[in-house]
Amino acid sequence: MDLSELLAIAEHENALRRPICIRCCTALGCQSAGSLSLKQRLEEAVAEVDRTDIEVIGVGCMGLCGHGPLVRIDPAGILYEHVHAADAPSIVAALDGGEATAPRGDPQHPFFTLQKRIVLENSGVIDPERIESYIAAGGYQALYHVLHDMTPAEVIDVVTRSGLRGRGGAGYPTGLKWATVAKSHGDRKYVVCNADEGDPGAFMDRSIIESDPHKVLEGMAIAAYAVGADQGYVYVRAEYPLAIQRLQRAIAQARRFGLLGAQIFDAGFTFRVDIRVGAGAFVCGEETALMASIEGRRGQPRPRPPYPAESGLWGRPTLVNNVETFANIPPIIRNGAEWFASIGAENSKGTKVFALTGKIRHTGLIEVPMGVTLRQIVEDMGGGVPEGKVKAVQTGGPSGGCIPAALLDTPVDYESLQRVGSIMGSGGMVVMDDATNMVDVAHFYMEFCKDESCGKCIPCRTGTAQMLHMLDLIRSGQATAADLARLEQLCIMVKETSLCGLGQSAPNPVLSTMKYFREEYEALVRG
Amino acid sequence: MAARTFTINDQLISAREGETILQAAREHGIFIPTLCYLDGVSAVGACRLCLVEIEGSRVLRPACVTPVVEEMVVRTDTGRLREYRRMIVELLFAERNHVCAVCVANGHCELQDLAIAVGMDHVRFDYAFPRCDVDISHPLFGIDHNRCVLCTRCVRVCDEVEGVHTWDVAGRGADARVITDMRQPWGEARSCTSCGKCVLACPTGAIFRRGATVGEMERDRNKIAYIVAAREQRW
Numbered sequence: 001m002d003l004s005e006l007l008a009i010a011e012h013e014n015a016l017r018r019p020i021c022i023r024c025c026t027a028l029g030c031q032s033a034g035s036l037s038l039k040q041r042l043e044e045a046v047a048e049v050d051r052t053d054i055e056v057i058g059v060g061c062m063g064l065c066g067h068g069p070l071v072r073i074d075p076a077g078i079l080y081e082h083v084h085a086a087d088a089p090s091i092v093a094a095l096d097g098g099e100a101t102a103p104r105g106d107p108q109h110p111f112f113t114l115q116k117r118i119v120l121e122n123s124g125v126i127d128p129e130r131i132e133s134y135i136a137a138g139g140y141q142a143l144y145h146v147l148h149d150m151t152p153a154e155v156i157d158v159v160t161r162s163g164l165r166g167r168g169g170a171g172y173p174t175g176l177k178w179a180t181v182a183k184s185h186g187d188r189k190y191v192v193c194n195a196d197e198g199d200p201g202a203f204m205d206r207s208i209i210e211s212d213p214h215k216v217l218e219g220m221a222i223a224a225y226a227v228g229a230d231q232g233y234v235y236v237r238a239e240y241p242l243a244i245q246r247l248q249r250a251i252a253q254a255r256r257f258g259l260l261g262a263q264i265f266d267a268g269f270t271f272r273v274d275i276r277v278g279a280g281a282f283v284c285g286e287e288t289a290l291m292a293s294i295e296g297r298r299g300q301p302r303p304r305p306p307y308p309a310e311s312g313l314w315g316r317p318t319l320v321n322n323v324e325t326f327a328n329i330p331p332i333i334r335n336g337a338e339w340f341a342s343i344g345a346e347n348s349k350g351t352k353v354f355a356l357t358g359k360i361r362h363t364g365l366i367e368v369p370m371g372v373t374l375r376q377i378v379e380d381m382g383g384g385v386p387e388g389k390v391k392a393v394q395t396g397g398p399s400g401g402c403i404p405a406a407l408l409d410t411p412v413d414y415e416s417l418q419r420v421g422s423i424m425g426s427g428g429m430v431v432m433d434d435a436t437n438m439v440d441v442a443h444f445y446m447e448f449c450k451d452e453s454c455g456k457c458i459p460c461r462t463g464t465a466q467m468l469h470m471l472d473l474i475r476s477g478q479a480t481a482a483d484l485a486r487l488e489q490l491c492i493m494v495k496e497t498s499l500c501g502l503g504q505s506a507p508n509p510v511l512s513t514m515k516y517f518r519e520e521y522e523a524l525v526r527g
Numbered sequence: 528m529a530a531r532t533f534t535i536n537d538q539l540i541s542a543r544e545g546e547t548i549l550q551a552a553r554e555h556g557i558f559i560p561t562l563c564y565l566d567g568v569s570a571v572g573a574c575r576l577c578l579v580e581i582e583g584s585r586v587l588r589p590a591c592v593t594p595v596v597e598e599m600v601v602r603t604d605t606g607r608l609r610e611y612r613r614m615i616v617e618l619l620f621a622e623r624n625h626v627c628a629v630c631v632a633n634g635h636c637e638l639q640d641l642a643i644a645v646g647m648d649h650v651r652f653d654y655a656f657p658r659c660d661v662d663i664s665h666p667l668f669g670i671d672h673n674r675c676v677l678c679t680r681c682v683r684v685c686d687e688v689e690g691v692h693t694w695d696v697a698g699r700g701a702d703a704r705v706i707t708d709m710r711q712p713w714g715e716a717r718s719c720t721s722c723g724k725c726v727l728a729c730p731t732g733a734i735f736r737r738g739a740t741v742g743e744m745e746r747d748r749n750k751i752a753y754i755v756a757a758r759e760q761r762w
Contacts, residue, residue, distance in 0.1 A: 281699065298696060303572035303592050455677060455696070455703030457573045458562075462618035465701045466652050473653075486651060493614050496587060497575045 001258040001265055003144050006135060009257075013136035018055040020095060021074045022046070025124065026058035027065075027210045028242050029203075034085060035069035041088035042071070049092055057133075060211020062124035064111060066363030071102070072124070079105035110380040111362050116343065116369045118351050119327045123211035123365075128246055131253035134214040140259050142333035146222050147267035155226040156182060159329070161337035163349030168194055168285075168322030169396065169425045170501075171348070171414040177319065180309040181227040184317035189229035191220050191271075192294070192313070192320045195236040195243070196278050196285040199397025200448060202428030204353040205323035207365050209236070209243040212327070213250035217260065217273060219326030222333060224271045227319050232273040235290050238280060247275060282398075282452035286500045287320045289454065300454040301500035322426065324353055345371030348413035352424065358394075358431035359385045368412065375408040378431055385433040392432045392516070396425025398445040398452075399505030401512030402438060421512040423505070438517040439524060443471045445509035453502065460503025463494035467510060474524050481525055488514060533599040548590040548601055549577055559603050560612055560644055562637060562676065564591045565728055567752035568683040574676075576612055576641070579603045613645040621652040622701070623659060624673040625731070632732030632744040638676060657701070664714030667721055667737060670705070675733040677703055681725035684751055693719040727751055 024030075024039040042056045062070045067081035071091060080091060080102040087102035094100040117123070127133040134140070146155055160175025181189060193216060197205040209216060220232045236244050251273050254260040262270045276294045283289045284299040291313050293299035312318020328350060332340045344350050348370040354377065357363050361383030368377060374393055384390065392402040401422035403410060410416050414424050432441065450464040470487045473479040491507035491514075498504045514521060529544040535557055542551035547570070552559050562574035572589035579590045582600035590603070602608070619625075619638065627633050641647075659672035682694040682705060693716050697706045707716035725734050727746050735744055 303589055450700060453700035455698070455700045456571075456679075457575055458615050458619060458676075459575050461677070461700055461703070462615075462622045465655065466618060466621065469653060469655070490614065490652075493611050497578055497611050497615065499572060499575065 010136045013132040018053050020054045022056045023059045023072045025062050025070045027061035029065035030068035033068045038069050038085045041085040045089045045092040057127050060123045060128045061207040061365050064364045077107050079107045081105040114381050115367050116351050117367050118331050119324055119353055120367045128211050139214055140218055142330040143218050143221050144265050147265050147269055152226045158337045162332045162340040164328055167324035178226050181317050181319040184310050186316040188316050190313045190318040191224045191229045191232040193220055193234040193326055195234055195323045198282040198285050199428040201357045201430045203355045204427040206240050206243050208323050208327050210246055213247045215327045216323055219329035221271050222329050225269055230270045233276050233294055235276045237278040283454045283502050300456045344369050345413040354427045354429045356382050356429050359433040360431040361386055370413045371411045373409050373411050388433045391434045391436055394430040396423040397428045398448050400425045401508045404516040438513040438520050442510045442513045449506035457499035459494045459497040464506050479525055531595045531597050533595050535601045542595040546595050548593050551595050559590050563678040565680045567755040568687050613647055616641050616645050616647050617650045619676055620650050621654050630732040631735045631739045633742045635745050637730035662713050664712035668726055669737050670734050674731045680728040684724045684728040689722050689724050691718050
């Protein structure tokens with residue numbers, strides 16, 4: 001494969017396009033609402049009217065998951081929501097004027113217009129099951145450019161100057177991590193994509209893989225070239241069967257096209273990717289536990305240092321980045337570091353994908369520039385809560401905190417969210433209305449952490465169980481004010497002494513709700 | 528081999544290159560409490576009792592796996608560390624059913640020693656009183672999960688010194704248990720060589736010699752480090 005062949009594939013693919021395109025979402029959310037049979041009915045309806053100027057393609061996530069299945073007619077830009085298979089003939093008939101039986105969505109709603117799509121640029125546009133569709137959208141050109149026109153040091157320099165930070169939650173500068181792996185010595189190096197997304201209410205990484213798997217693979221290949229790795233692993237949780245299936249298909253296609261494997265683009269660069277499927281442990285999202293799991297050992301973390309960049313898989317230098325981080329790489333290479341650095345906030349460049357869920361009108365997947373406020377996301381894009389008022393927004397899953405409605409003007413960037421006692425996290429955003437009891441919320445997350453603690457270190461194993469017990473006492477009215485103080489002390493101890501991120505952040509939901517909603521705890525306390 | 532000089536609790540101390548804070552401290556008679564650490568097997572930094580404060584470090588570091596760095600300033604006994612250690616020991620006592628009065632290791636128990644060392648006069652948390660099994664299917668040894676603190680010393684000594692890996696950990700969090708082979712009764716675990724190293728390694732009365740009565744379980748833990756050292760010398 002060389003550039004002219006790549007461009008020829010793109011050209012051929014574009015020539016196949018028909019004037020009218022009916023895009024039907026086939027990501028997991030819409031599939032579970034029946035979008036596969038809908039897509040089939042749409043194809044049949046097009047065949048029945050015998051029109052060759054119309055095509056139906058299955059695409060990835062369009063974002064507004066709560067209103068699925070979604071269908072969009074391009075280039076007219078007409079959006080249909082809650083579409084049933086029975087609506088298919090009327091949707092095709094409506095192409096000649098008239099109204100379809102399915103409700104119309106509003107593509108000009110702030111939910112769509114306030115987004116800035118970099119990671120999700122192809123999501124809901126291309127067919128994730130066909131590599132040609134990705135190539136037609138300019139895919140794999142960044143990889144070609146990197147392999148032929150750039151040295152590894154130049155690639156790292158671009159990523160560093162772009163200001164990209166890890167999208168898995170902690171926000172470690174990506175360029176710095178790449179440079180460390182590149183400088184570490186090892187007879188082999190590895191690149192690992194962390195797709196073990198486990199926060200309750202989070203589905204960003206799943207959607208990215210389901211909607212645009214090649215973009216993640218291209219990002220990994222560029223990273224492998226930059227750090228000197230020849231083997232990659234994608235660690236996906238077993239609960240994501242569709243993502244695994246699409247990723248498998250994507251890897252097979254890329255190998256067939258010579259875009260993965262030996263001698264990619266005839267540039268003397270070899271990179272193979274394998275999938276490793278998790279077995280249902282949340283802690284395996286922690287990088288050292290994840291690597292232990294890939295090696296076939298019990299998935300539990302170990303102390304760092306040594307960091308994976310120095311001593312990772314089988315003791316060799318290993319680059320571990322999150323799905324969304326890798327998906328940012330091809331656009332950064334294509335458009336340049338300055339372009340990326342011009343988007344977003346001071347110390348948080350680019351965009352962030354959020355899974356907007358909870359008590360909110362428009363549930364779904366959004367990508368916004370860093371620095372927009374929580375209020376814009378919740379009230380403008382999400383349409384606010386259906387009944388009552390917003391009480392709090394939870395970010396960062398069980399590692400994050402609850403941000404009260406009074407702080408909704410907090411901008412979404414790593415530092416600001418930390419300042420108010422939460423974290424950016426991987427992108428789960430759960431909106432709560434005033435019917436929500438915050439002690440119950442803390443209890444929910446603590447139960448999750450207690451169940452997911454691996455049991456290796458004492459503070460996390462025994463601390464989460466004890467914190468949960470104390471929250472039980474509080475909820476059942478058996479706790480005293482002294483118990484509240486002891487719970488707080490316990491939280492701080494577990495936070496400061498636990499071995500890995502799970503334990504270090506497990507107390508956050510309790511601490512943040514105690515900070516902002518203390519009266520709800522005190523109301524339950526005896527005497 | 529180069530030497531390193533650093534400070535523990537305002538005292539200047541020398542250490543060999545590559546030595547951990549714990550090793551250097553012990554050589555100089557400075558006490559840092561430990562539970563999962565055992566001479567002769569790898570350190571895992573799991574019990575968190577040996578956490579120390581290092582100047583310039585945002586987080587607490589486990590002394591057992593943190594190498595000494597030139598001019599490092601370490602504090603091992605601040606008020607914060609004392610409080611955390613006491614809490615951790617209390618949490619261990621509350622987690623399972625540790626009843627010293629009827630334990631074979633009474634008087635020879637590292638958990639008991641720790642409780643005394645950290646000044647734990649009572650437990651401020653509610654006891655969980657879980658149901659735990661006792662396995663005496665092995666002809667020589669037994670395991671009482673009521674007394675297990677999941678330090679995994681038995682797992683490591685069995686794997687690294689005896690080279691058998693009969694022991695491992697199954698389950699997660701509070702449900703985690705040390706197991707023999709594929710979680711069958713110890714007596715049916717075919718890989719076990721009955722070497723008894725796990726009995727030596729166990730800090731509490733969880734793994735015991737059958738027939739030992741209350742207070743009888745004296746163990747010479749130095750034997751494990753001795754075996755390891757003897758092998759290294761021979762090679």
